[in-house]
Amino acid sequence: MTTDEPRELRYVYAVCHPLGAPLQAELTGVTGAPPRQLEHRGLVAVVGSVPERDFAEESLRAHLEDLDWLTETARAHQNVIAALTTVTSPLPLRLATVFRDDSGVRLMMEQEERRFRAGLDRLAGRVEWGVKVYVEEPETPARDPAPAVAPSSGRDYLRRRRAERTTRDDTWRRAERFAQELHDELSRHAAHTRVHPPQNPELSRASGMNVLNAAYLVERSGAEEFVERVDATKDREPDLRVELTGPWAGYSFTADDEEGET
Structure with a gap:
């Protein structure tokens, strides 16, 4: 091998138990590199080869500021995790987890063995579902520049504004109560739950304000029933929107402190 031949690093997607079925050949x-399995001490790391020029520490730091590169890499990463989820319950690793060679991956597996085994036990036979609740806020008065009846006095104007604030406050109270009741109900049918901070609407580009952003780790055998429970709530409140995503690998439940629950 010549010294100017490009060096390849090891990109690790996930750790899992030995697979009971093969991954898709394609x-x-x-x-664009196909993933392969690296077995060590009864665990399997799913790895791929990536060029050092893009994934060495300094280059990787620069790439993570490139939204297009980051989106493409995240999509390819998720593609492998999704394929793994069809044949096992993988423990996903962070995006762009990279080591210099197979020996580095094996050393990582030894050092993290206890955590990996505990995580795999927690995820075994389960998938993650995400549930979000949004408040679809009514249009503000600014969208209606010519009200049907103009206020006849300052007192009428203040009364109208107070009524608008009361309506918004009532909507938020109802939304919070609905979100808590939904979370309590779904939690009874999940092995573990995690409540994430509300999504920033500017980043998520979702309409409305997010009042519940939760993940539920559910037995595969109970997934259909869980979906039906969520679907049954979608028309319960006219100003609220319920969104369900999944099934995913247990991204929200890979850490030992999954008791970030309510």
């Missing part, structure tokens, strides 16, 4: 991951 499956590709980051940079």
Whole structure:
């Protein structure tokens, strides 16, 4: 091998137990490279080869500021995790988890063995579902520049504004109560739950204000019933929107402190 031959690093997607079924033959991951299995001490790391020029520390730091590159890499990463989820319950690793060679991956598996085994036990036979509740706020008066009846006095104007604030406050109270009741109900049918901070509407580009952003780790055998429970709530409140996503690998439940629950 010549010294100017490009060096390849090891990109690690997930750790799992030995697979009971093969992955798709045509499956590709980051940079288009097919993933392979690296077994060590009864665990399997699913890895791919990536060029050092893009994934060495300094280059990677720069790439993570490139939204297009980040989106493409995240999509390829998720492609492999999704394929793994069809045949096992993987423990996903962070995006762009990279080591210099197979030996580095094996050393990581030894050092993290206890955590990996605990995480795999927690995820075994389960998938993650995400549930979000949004308040669809009524249009503000600014959208209606010519009200049907103009206020006849300052007192009428203040009364109207007070009524608008009361309506908004009532909507928020109802939304919070609905979100808590929904979360309590779904939690009874999940092995673990995690409540995330509300999504920033500017970043998520979702309409409305997010009042519940939760993840539920559910037995595969109970997934259909869980979906039906969520679907049954979607028309319960006219100003609220319920969104369900999944099933996913247990991204929200990979850490030991999954008791970030309510």
